[in-house]
Amino acid sequence: MASKQVTLKEVGEKAGISAMAVSMALRNHPRIAEKTRRRVQALAARLGYVRNPAFARIGSIRGARPREMMPMALVRHANPTSVFYHPSYMNSLAREAARFGYRLQFFRSEEEAGNGRRLGEILYHRGIEAVVLGPIFHQAFIDTFPFQQFSVVACEAGHFQPPCHLVMSDILLSMEQAVRLCLERGYRRIALAEHEEPMVPVDALHRQAGRLAARHVAEQSGAAWAEGMFPTTRTDAFHAWLGDFRPDVVIGQTAFFYWELKRKWKVPREVAFVTLRLGRDHAEPELSGFMENHMRTGALAIKLLDGEVRDFERGTPEVVSRILVEMDWKEGRTLPVRAKKRTVSGLKPVARAG
Amino acid sequence: MASKQVTLKEVGEKAGISAMAVSMALRNHPRIAEKTRRRVQALAARLGYVRNPAFARIGSIRGARPREMMPMALVRHANPTSVFYHPSYMNSLAREAARFGYRLQFFRSEEEAGNGRRLGEILYHRGIEAVVLGPIFHQAFIDTFPFQQFSVVACEAGHFQPPCHLVMSDILLSMEQAVRLCLERGYRRIALAEHEEPMVPVDALHRQAGRLAARHVAEQSGAAWAEGMFPTTRTDAFHAWLGDFRPDVVIGQTAFFYWELKRKWKVPREVAFVTLRLGRDHAEPELSGFMENHMRTGALAIKLLDGEVRDFERGTPEVVSRILVEMDWKEGRTLPVRAKKRTVSGLKPVARAG
Known part of the structure; x- marks a missing residue:
């Protein structure tokens, strides 16, 4: 990591334009072509050029030493x-x-x-x-x-x-949007699966509000709704719940539910899946969901x-x-748009595989 | 508004300490007494002293002109x-x-x-x-x-x-907290009154989630709950709704509902009131509620x-x-703690005044 201040002049040299033009590009001056502005801004960011009001004003003082970070x-x-x-x-x-x-x-x-x-x-x-x-x-x-x-x-x-x-x-927004997406794509029996947590998380109110908002959206549109909390150790409870409710889509708080689901159901043919907290670290290409x-x-x-x-x-x-x-919404293969016939026929029960 | 940079030296002169001591105080240096730090920080803020990493590093350059704002x-x-x-x-x-x-x-x-x-x-x-x-x-x-x-x-x-x-x-948090406060203070019939709005506000999802979370908290604790949306022009509808439900407390989206309420009910004797969006501009001393x-x-x-x-x-x-x-929660006189007897007796109907 360079600890020296990158100058306008250096950015200009790499970009093949004058320091003044760089300065104007960074300010989105209309006299600089849009394309050039974007290019120079990207270059300046890459080089680690730091523009700041104080420095900009005193930048003209000759002999100013490069700033330490x-x-x-x-x-x-x-x-x-x-x-x-x-x-x-x-x-x-x-x-x-x-x-x-x-x-x-x-x-x-x-x-x-x-x-x-x-x-x-x-x-x-x-x-x-x-x-x-x-x-x-x-x-x-x-x-x-x-x-x-x-x-x-x-x-x-x-x-x-x-x-x-x-x-x-913004977990509240993601939960509400997940249900909207399921509805738009023709799903009519929506199950929300969450982990039972020993401690109350910092975002507990937003998760709770998100759960309620998601349920509200589902019920307003006439879809069937179920929500359950499961300890990660009691996967039999999760499967019993699925068997009872027979959802056409599961919204899972984490990808954990996807791995469990796949043990007994064909995804997405028998049941679709959306994850709400898809870390980049386990972003399986096939998974659809909201990514942190x-x-x-x-x-x-x-x-x-x-x-x-x-x-x-x-x-x-x-x-x-x-x-x-x-x-971010990540489009995978686990939440396909349902065939029109199924959308219209409504509550067609999903076959159980396991 | 001074457009000249206030210097450490100037802050020091007013505070009666050296520029170096000011610098240390602003950094919360443990060698400066806690009390002095607070005093110097308050003084520096009042004088408009701007400390910033870039400027701090080049502040030692002699002859640097005062920075323009x-x-x-x-x-x-x-x-x-x-x-x-x-x-x-x-x-x-x-x-x-x-x-x-x-x-x-x-x-x-x-x-x-x-x-x-x-x-x-x-x-x-x-x-x-x-x-x-x-x-x-x-x-x-x-x-x-x-x-x-x-x-x-x-x-x-x-x-x-x-x-x-x-x-x-954070309207979601305020709505949920308003209900918690009502419950803590012994209220058991909670009405939430909101304005019918011609346009969807930017915080619509948070308001909706807040409404659902508030209701959830009320119902979890066994309190009776009602929610209504009223155009500001149809105050008769608001009063009819109140008469039907007979709340012991009204949570109003704005202070408007308080003025309406007072026309027919004695507040807080017959019915208590909490506002959710108390602007500082119409902060009546008697009103209790969340202040923007x-x-x-x-x-x-x-x-x-x-x-x-x-x-x-x-x-x-x-x-x-x-x-x-x-x-901010502002404690006024419209949400008093209810007498123990009333809290225990539960759903004592509130007399209607109008």
């Missing part, structure tokens, strides 16, 4: 199989941070050991003031981490709400965090906000 | 009675913008005239690139405003979603917008996010 920490829990450890995620967020003038460094929260204070000391001694926090699954971490010394923005919903702004996926865009969530957290740093905000904001990021 | 526009619709025209709102947001290095200027959208293009030209010729947009009530404005030339963040929910990030009140904090919403929009500007983001983001800001 400030360090920023990404703190995440210790599970190395999580998306936070994927090189593509780490690289993508490091690039985002660099665009704002930060050098991103990665840390483990060791939250299960309740080591918030120790982590705080490490960050402090490295001169880090800006922290992006991953999802929190242990209250002890929140109790021990010295929030007052840092600017902190969190991303992704864990089990505990940290005392800072939190960027997370962790990079987008993280990038927004970095942008917000930069605002906190510039605002010299430390510690916990008076009121924490939730930033809801739309999830 | 970038202009930022706040564009709002033409209704001069709206909160956007209150001097306290305007001053508060101008201060917020100044903290990030912007000089806030105020414009009317004239959106009812569909004049987005003309406004765009005015902003462009004034050298403005950063725009905070108020709620949009006319699609024509969105169709004609040249978003691609600006960095834009919107605040407050109108009838149309502008193609940018939108900061708005437009200044907080606007301040977050400015912070986000600063991120867009620094990121040289112009035009419409690929995916727009919703930033939900918690509303």
Whole structure:
């Protein structure tokens, strides 16, 4: 990662245009052709050019030294199989941070050991003031981490709400849209399957509201609706429930239900499937559903965090906000449009395979 | 509004400490007493001191001229009675913008005239690139405003979603919390009254989800529930509905229902009242309810917008996010804790006054 400030001139040299033209392109000046603007903007982003109002105004001072980058920490829990450890995620967020003038460094929260204070000391001694926090699954971490010394923005919903702004996926919107999509494609018996969770997640209200909104949409359109919560260990309960209700489509909170479904049913011939939380890490090509865009969530957290740093905000904001990021729809093969005949005939029971 | 950069030295002179101590206080350095830190931070904010990573790094260059402030526009619709025209709102947001290095200027959208293009030209010729947009009530404005030339963040929910990030009140959370509060205080017959709206508002899904979540909470606890939508012109329908259901508390979408209620009932003796959208502009001391904090919403929009500007983001983001800001609970006199006897006796019918 270059820690030197990339200049307009350097961008211009690579782009084959003048520094002034680069400046105009970055401002979307109408005198620069649309195509050129896009090209220069993409190039500038790739090179890590950081434009900022303060710097722009003093950029004309001769002899200004290249600006050092400030360090920023990404703190995440210790599970190395999580998306936070994927090189593509780490690289993508490091690039985002660099665009704002930060050098991103990665840390483990060791939250299960309740080591918030120790982590705080490490960050402090490295001169880090800006922290992006991953999802929190242990209250002890929140109790021990010295929030007052840092600017902190969190991303992704864990089990505990940290005392800072939190960027997370818009699960309510996805749940409602999933049902709308099922209806549009001719499904008339919709089942929503969720995991029984031992802890209340941070987005519990949005999930609950999403469940109610989804059900409301289904019932308004005259579709049959069932919802169930299952422990991941009791897959027999899931299958008994499916056998009773005989849905034509299952909306599953995670891809787990898809793997289970496939054990006894032919998907999508006998029953269709939509997942609501398709992580990029297990994005099977065939699966249809809403995909979490962790990079987008993280990038927004970095942008917000930069605002906190510039605002010299430390510690916990008076009121924490939730930033809801739309999830991406991924078209796979598990939610085909139903044949017109079936749509019209309505509640044709789905044959059970198992 | 001072357009000169306030220096650490100036803050230090007012605070009676060295520039170095100010710098440390702003970073929450543990060597500076907690009390001093708070005092210096408050003073720095009041003086409009702008700290930013880029500037901080080059601040040591001798002879650097005081930085000019970038202009930022706040564009709002033409209704001069709206909160956007209150001097306290305007001053508060101008201060917020100044903290990030912007000089806030105020414009009317004239959106009812569909004049987005003309406004765009005015902003462009004034050298403005950063725009905070108020709620949009006319699609024509969105169709004609040249978003691609600006960095834009919107605040407050109108009838149309502008193609940018939108900061708005967390109405879903308030609706659910309103019911919880009613239950906690011993109410057992809860009525939710909303306005029938000719247009679908931008926060329609959250309002709908909020309604369903509120009802769910009420029914889970065994309380009686009714919900109704009324045109503001048909107050007789509202009163007939109240007479039929005989609630012990009304949750009203706006304070309008309170004024209506009071015409025929004694509040809170015969029926209690909670408003869900109490603007600061008509915050009657006696009213209990959730208050929109437009200044907080606007301040977050400015912070986000600063991120867009620094990121040289112009035009419409690929995916727009919703930033939900918690509303404040305002304790008035319209939702008193009910006497224990009434709580225990349960569904004691409320006498009708009119």
